[in-house]
Amino acid sequence: MTINTERNARHAARMARKKAVIDAHIAEANIDTGIMILLTGNGKGKSSSAFGMVARAIGHGLKVGVVQFIKNRTDTGEEALLGKHCEWHVMGDGFTWETQNFEADKLKSEAAWAVAARMLNDASYDVVILDELTYCLSYKYLDKDIILKDLESRPEMQHVVVTGRAAVKELHEIADTVTVLNDEKHAYKAGIKAQKGLEW
Amino acid sequence: MTINTERNARHAARMARKKAVIDAHIAEANIDTGIMILLTGNGKGKSSSAFGMVARAIGHGLKVGVVQFIKNRTDTGEEALLGKHCEWHVMGDGFTWETQNFEADKLKSEAAWAVAARMLNDASYDVVILDELTYCLSYKYLDKDIILKDLESRPEMQHVVVTGRAAVKELHEIADTVTVLNDEKHAYKAGIKAQKGLEW
Numbered sequence: 001m002t003i004n005t006e007r008n009a010r011h012a013a014r015m016a017r018k019k020a021v022i023d024a025h026i027a028e029a030n031i032d033t034g035i036m037i038l039l040t041g042n043g044k045g046k047s048s049s050a051f052g053m054v055a056r057a058i059g060h061g062l063k064v065g066v067v068q069f070i071k072n073r074t075d076t077g078e079e080a081l082l083g084k085h086c087e088w089h090v091m092g093d094g095f096t097w098e099t100q101n102f103e104a105d106k107l108k109s110e111a112a113w114a115v116a117a118r119m120l121n122d123a124s125y126d127v128v129i130l131d132e133l134t135y136c137l138s139y140k141y142l143d144k145d146i147i148l149k150d151l152e153s154r155p156e157m158q159h160v161v162v163t164g165r166a167a168v169k170e171l172h173e174i175a176d177t178v179t180v181l182n183d184e185k186h187a188y189k190a191g192i193k194a195q196k197g198l199e200w
Numbered sequence: 201m202t203i204n205t206e207r208n209a210r211h212a213a214r215m216a217r218k219k220a221v222i223d224a225h226i227a228e229a230n231i232d233t234g235i236m237i238l239l240t241g242n243g244k245g246k247s248s249s250a251f252g253m254v255a256r257a258i259g260h261g262l263k264v265g266v267v268q269f270i271k272n273r274t275d276t277g278e279e280a281l282l283g284k285h286c287e288w289h290v291m292g293d294g295f296t297w298e299t300q301n302f303e304a305d306k307l308k309s310e311a312a313w314a315v316a317a318r319m320l321n322d323a324s325y326d327v328v329i330l331d332e333l334t335y336c337l338s339y340k341y342l343d344k345d346i347i348l349k350d351l352e353s354r355p356e357m358q359h360v361v362v363t364g365r366a367a368v369k370e371l372h373e374i375a376d377t378v379t380v381l382n383d384e385k386h387a388y389k390a391g392i393k394a395q396k397g398l399e400w
Contacts, residue, residue, distance in 0.1 A: 011300070011301075011302045015300040018297035022297060026393075029388050029392060029393045030391065032393060032395075033392060035387045037245075037387075037398065039245055041382075044237065045237075045252075045379045046245075048248075048253050048256065049245035049248045049252055050248075050252065051251075051255050052245075052247070052248030052251035052253075052254075052255070052278065053248050053252075053398050054252075055251050055255050055281050056248065056276065056277030056278050056397050056398065057397030057398070059276065059277030059278055059281035059282070059397075060396050060397050062397045076256065076259065077255065077256030077257060077258065077259030077260040078255050078259055079259070080259030081255050081259035081285070082255055082259070096215055097215040097216075097218035098215075100211070100215040100219070101211075101212060102207075102208055102211045102212075127397055127398070159395060161398075172385075176386075176387035176392065177385060177386050177387045179243035179382065179384065180243065180381070180384050181243075181245070181379050181380070181381050182379065182382060183379060184379065184380050185372075185375065185376070186376075186377050187235045187237075187376035187377045188229050189229075191231045192233060192376065193229045193230055193231060193232060194229075195235060195359060196256075197256050197257030197259075197260050197262045197326060197359065198237065198256065198257070198327070198361075199256075
């Protein structure tokens, strides 16, 4: 054998062993059920990840509902494209330092939760996205017990994706998949403004 | 003043101070330029975040190109929806433990990079997505110096998004925004299989 052939043979043998291990793990993961995904942390990418899942779900012909709890702008790229293919509710009125009115924020959040709760009680929705919900709990706009109960009692096969910084510990506990997005570096801190098509 | 009115007034004053600080930061971030975003780490959400940005960019009428370096399946939800609105290239042949053939993987990666390099040399592309590129560098399928040079010499206003686990340190260095997605919990480890519409 040439050196190259020998190296390739060793590589193939090593990878065959790795494949056996990975295939066994995949075979073990055979439960089919609705899951809850929590995307939290202070890094860029939480909402865009949720919207990528919206695109995936729509691409498979699934029924998707989106509620945006804090955002109040309707000129976003995500809504322009994805909002054509699913139910999309922009129900926020901005962050609390924008509104400076706790009572009004609370009423807005409660109205948004009413829409979310309707979806979480309707098995025809395959995927429900609750974008920036975490803030409504950390700012105490919404009653945590009601939120957790509605999330946990949703239809068995329904997926739900929750985004936002600083999720309360109970959201970590009830989620099946939790990703914490850590901000290692952000263009914004180098003086670059939020870019159309990436950040909105 | 009632207790409630007083509490609301204190809240409003505190939030007005916070808004002044945040607005000053936003005013400082006034540079408009193409940025590079790196999404790495072992948590769920890297590719879906990139695809959410594809949706955003398409929604704003921007021109987007996508190259998938490892994935070889073309039945994904993301391609079904987003592939209708942009240039989408699935150019991988699976992870190295699937193929068990280093030389073939290297040739596939080089062919994929040729497509990526063409886009990175064409200012008509507003956003270029290099999905799972990181593996081609950590597995040494591609020459790191060429990749870094092509990324850095791209058109000034072009955005590029790179995804994948274990990005080499040079990718961290040249990126403007780096998010590290940490896997706190994953449904897969609890025996739940990859769910259509969320993970593919």
